[in-house]
Amino acid sequence: MRALVTGGSGFIGSHLGVRLAAEGYAVRVLDNLSSGKRANLAHIRDVDFREADVRDAAAVDAAVEGCDLVFHEAAVVSVPYSVEHPQETHDVNIQGTLNVLMAARKHRVRRVVFASSAAVYGEEPTLPKHEAMAPEPITPYGVEKLAGEAYLRTWSKVYGVETVALRYFNVFGVRQDPTSAYSGVISVFADRALSGKPITVYGDGEQSRDFIDVRNVVEANWLAATTKNVSGRIYNVAMGRRTTLNDLLRMLGRIVGRELVPTYAAARVGDIRDSLADVSAARKELGFAPTVDVEVGLADLVSSLRG
Numbered sequence: 001m002r003a004l005v006t007g008g009s010g011f012i013g014s015h016l017g018v019r020l021a022a023e024g025y026a027v028r029v030l031d032n033l034s035s036g037k038r039a040n041l042a043h044i045r046d047v048d049f050r051e052a053d054v055r056d057a058a059a060v061d062a063a064v065e066g067c068d069l070v071f072h073e074a075a076v077v078s079v080p081y082s083v084e085h086p087q088e089t090h091d092v093n094i095q096g097t098l099n100v101l102m103a104a105r106k107h108r109v110r111r112v113v114f115a116s117s118a119a120v121y122g123e124e125p126t127l128p129k130h131e132a133m134a135p136e137p138i139t140p141y142g143v144e145k146l147a148g149e150a151y152l153r154t155w156s157k158v159y160g161v162e163t164v165a166l167r168y169f170n171v172f173g174v175r176q177d178p179t180s181a182y183s184g185v186i187s188v189f190a191d192r193a194l195s196g197k198p199i200t201v202y203g204d205g206e207q208s209r210d211f212i213d214v215r216n217v218v219e220a221n222w223l224a225a226t227t228k229n230v231s232g233r234i235y236n237v238a239m240g241r242r243t244t245l246n247d248l249l250r251m252l253g254r255i256v257g258r259e260l261v262p263t264y265a266a267a268r269v270g271d272i273r274d275s276l277a278d279v280s281a282a283r284k285e286l287g288f289a290p291t292v293d294v295e296v297g298l299a300d301l302v303s304s305l306r307g
């Protein structure tokens with residue numbers, strides 16, 4: 001059995017690759033190393049690495065050939081970048097997904113699992129977010145993930161390719177890059193808490209997110225790939241619990257053993273106030289029961305950063 005992970009040298013993709021290898025799959029990775037790192041591949045046993053871009057249909061076709069499962073994690077993952085470069089992110093995030101699906105149909109892949117995002121919900125303030133709500137993306141990135149979901153559903157209905165889309169909320173964990181301007185807040189705060197560099201909170205810190213450790217996200221992917229009778233479905237992947245940034249700093253402070261006093265700055269333009277998922281569909285239909293809670297995930301992240 002062989003599985004392809006596009007974006008497999010990235011943060012989430014590399015964790016997924018490790019799990020698939022442990023489940024007995026031969027793991028192939030397609031990644032252009034634009035944000036992923038070669039070092040992340042070292043964690044995946046006997047990985048077959050193809051350095052290529054998802055916009056390259058021929059390279060995607062060759063990578064998909066011979067695979068039973070495809071996990072499509074490759075994307076430009078920055079929302080602000082998509083606002084600045086909508087044509088480029090369209091090409092990667094929509095055309096790239098179409099390339100993966102066309103190859104999956106041609107090579108009779110058993111199932112395609114797609115990394116979608118809470119960004120498809122957009123500004124709609126109702127909480128918690130559940131999958132039956134009308135998506136109202138407000139950024140190119142959100143539009144692109146929604147288009148990917150629609151393509152997946154269509155491939156399952158029209159061509160009989162089994163597909164599942166997972167709407168990730170705020171994923172954090174080991175190997176998430178803290179250095180980019182677009183890094184997830186937990187990777188930034190953990191890095192700064194340990195190095196003693198100043199921490200900036202944009203806004204009053206009472207905004208909240210549904211943070212989820214990457215190991216739970218890997219489990220959701222595994223269930224999405226292996227559960228029967230869920231083709232064409234879309235699921236939120238989160239804890240169903242929200243944590244404010246101020247709470248996060250208190251938790252981190254306990255873990256590193258000193259109080260963390262941030263600087264408060266103006267809220268980011270376009271920042272949403274609160275985010276929370278209803279995860280009952282994934283629980284009911286996939287049997288998704290996350291085992292790593294936020295505080296444990298944070299403690300593990302800190303100890304891995306300490307080395």
Ligand code: UD2
Pocket residue numbers: 077078079117118119169170171182183184185186188189200201202203207209245268271272
């Ligand atoms: C998340 C996703 C994004 C998209 C979006 C949809 C991540 C990394 N990003 O963006 O891809 O799906 O949700 O809504 O999961 N913050 C600070 N200080 C810092 C960095 C961030 O206060 O140094 C704040 C930031 O202003 C925001 C919160 O922390 O209020 C979370 O920021 P983020 O960039 O981790 O994630 P988010 O929710 O904006």
